[in-house]
Structure formats: C-alpha cells, structure tokens
Amino acid sequence: MAPPLVLDIDGTLTKPAGGLDPRAFEALPAWDAPIVLATGKAFPYPVALCHFLAIPELVVAEHGGVVYADDEVRVTVDSERPKAAARAFVERGGDLGWGGADTVNRWRETEVAINLDADERLLRDVAAEFDLDLVDTGYAYHLKTPGVEKGDGLRSVASVLGVDPAEFVAVGDSENDVSTFEAVGESFAVANADERARAAADHVTEGAHMDGTLEVLAALR
Template sequence: MTADPPLVLDVDGTLTRPDKWGLDPRVFDPLREWDAPVVIATGKAFPYPVALCHFVGIPQLVVAENGGVVYTGDDVLFTADREAARAVAREYEAAGHSLGWGSEDTVNRWRETEVAVAIDRPDGPLREIAAEHGLEVVDTGYAYHVKDPAPNKGDGVRTIAERVGFDLEEAVAVGDSENDVSTFEVVGRSYAVANADDAAKDAADEVLEGIHADGTLTLLERLRDSR
C-alpha cells in the first residue's frame, strides 16, 4: 500500500462550509489521520492557520498571508515588510475609504506582512495607491490583499518542502482562488474546488465537482482509496 501524498490546502473556499463562513468540521479527522505532511497555505493572518493546525492536532506547517510568512515548524520566516502595505491603507483611508472591518479590525490586527481590505470596498482606488507603492492587490474572493508582489504561496510551500523533506512532485494541492495558482505550479497534482475562480480553474490539473469542503473531502477520500 502506498502512503498518502503530502497535502497543500487553502482555507477559505476550500476547507469552509458551502455558505462561505466557518470551517467545515468534517475536515478535522481526515487531516489529523493523514500520514503525510499537511501544509496550510492561506491568505489569512499568521496566527489563524497556526491555530487551525493546533486545534486539528497536526504539525504546524504554515504559509500565511499569501506567502508573506512561512512557518516550517521550527522557524518563522518573514518574506515581506508590512510597512508599505500600511502606508497604502493609510492613504486609502485618507481618501475616504474604510478597510471594512470595524474599529477593532481583527482581520489585520495580527497581520505581519500585508493588509487586507473587505471585498465590498472599492478596489479601483486601492489598486492605484498600491501601484504607487510598488505593491499588488490580490482578490481572493474574501478580501483584497495588499502585498509585496514578490512572495507567494508557492514559494512558501517550496521552502517548507525543502526544510521538512518531502517531494513536491508527490504533493497534492487544493485551492479556490488566484492566490493558489503559484501553489498549483509547484506541486505534482493540483485541484480546484467547483466554486473556484477562473484563474484557479485554469491552472488546476482538475476541477472538482464539489464546492468548498465537499469537493476537498471527496478528493481526500479518492486519494485514500487509490493507495
């Protein structure tokens, strides 16, 4: 019997409920029982995927903030500086726009390398200001992420594979958004859930029939059955 392949999993849109809000608890047991490395690669702020790994009970292998932060289980690597993104946020707000998260802004409070803006905020002026600072805006379907264009999820996954010691050609990635394209490019097999955007679907080796966690769970069962 062959071993499970290493997994690289996005969070929002991939491990979530079909209504888009909240993790689907059905993913917990399959991830805990997986007998190969599981990398959580997300646009969320660094503490969130670390907490996810902690509560699921799997090693903390994390690519956060679209590649801005990489945690290999031993070292935390920062691949971008948040100051430019903060400057973009200040100018955006000075132009009369809100980031969209309320006064406490827990979405950005612990973010180390980028700034996230709510998806219902105007992105035109955000993109213009970001470009003036040499940054890009990535639309994940859940937020606009203002980030350094250099780091990405794929680079972070490659770093973890090198540190942990698994073969990326054997790895499987699942995602739903344009920020997962770089991940799809570094693994052996890539899958987009049915709710994925066009960029993710075009880059994936296969588009799954199920949406959100339904698609991911069906794939995990298929991979297990094929061992």
C-alpha cells in the same frame, strides 16, 4: 502511502455559507502524511487551526509572507509598504471595512486585507502608486508586495521537511492558489473555484468547498 498535502482554507475547508466545515476535524488528523495549510489569512489563524486539528504546525500564511515549519518562523518581506498604502487609502476616504478593532489585520505581519465592499478603483490606484499587488481572493482584497506567493512558501516548507514539492498534492479555490498549483506535482480546484484557479489546476472536482476536498482525499487514498 498518502501524499503530502497543501490545502487552502477559505473556500476549500469551509462550508458554502462560511465557517470551517466540521468534517475537517475527522479527515485531516487521520491523514498519514504532512499537511501544509497555505492561506491568505494572518499567521495566527492557520497556526490555531493546526492546533485545534491536532496536526503538526506547517503553515504558509499571508500569501507566502510568513512561513512556519520546524519551530522556525520566517517573515519573507518588509511589511511597511502595504501598511503605508493602507494609511493612504484611508486618508483619501477609503475604509478598510473591518471596524475599529480590525481583528482581520491586527496580527497580520506582511500585508493588509481590505473588505470587498471597499472602493476598488481608489484601492487599485493606491496599490499602483505604492507598487503593490492587489489580490482578490473572493473573501477580501489584499495589498501585498509583488513576488510574494504561496507557491514559494510551500517550496520553503518542503525544503525544511526534506520533501520534493512535486510530491505534494494541492487543493484550492482562488487566484492566490495558482502559484501553489504550479509548485506541486498534482493540483485540484474545488468546484466553487474562480476561473484562474480552475484554469491552472490539473483537475476540477465535482463537489464544492469541503465536499470537493473530501472528494480529493478519497481519490488519493
């Protein structure tokens, strides 16, 4: 029987130029074990992706800040400090970089994402002042409460499912996947992964992005 999976989204289920790889719509619904989507994206994004993939909605969003399983949403941290830090960043001349509507953060509950074009030095100064972590996922900076990790979110979902986290296989591509790799029994970094993810993973795939993920699925079958 196939093992349960915990999959990152950006860089792992996407095409090199961005956007979801359409092969996910064939590969994931056919998987005969639970699939948890664990991402830094705002909560509605992975829920919607589960919906369109027609797989059960098992979600770790916002780096573990929001967890969803068995029809229960759990927000694990207070979101006010990251929001206050983001306001301070803007007041001091910073720009979140998403335009007026800011759909990147509009539905985000526990952290704030900032465009990679932002003033990193100012952003790091503000993060330190507010005692926040600043995570670079390769797609955005994220102001988040220390101690909130994807791996903890995965453990929470696994507990709801009655599955040992060690039974899961994880696939990811960035530093925010390291805690997930540490929580599971076997982990894979796709070839485009950053150095921290590659160092933490049990294996590094030959293929990048969705090619790497499909390589893992084929090997597990």
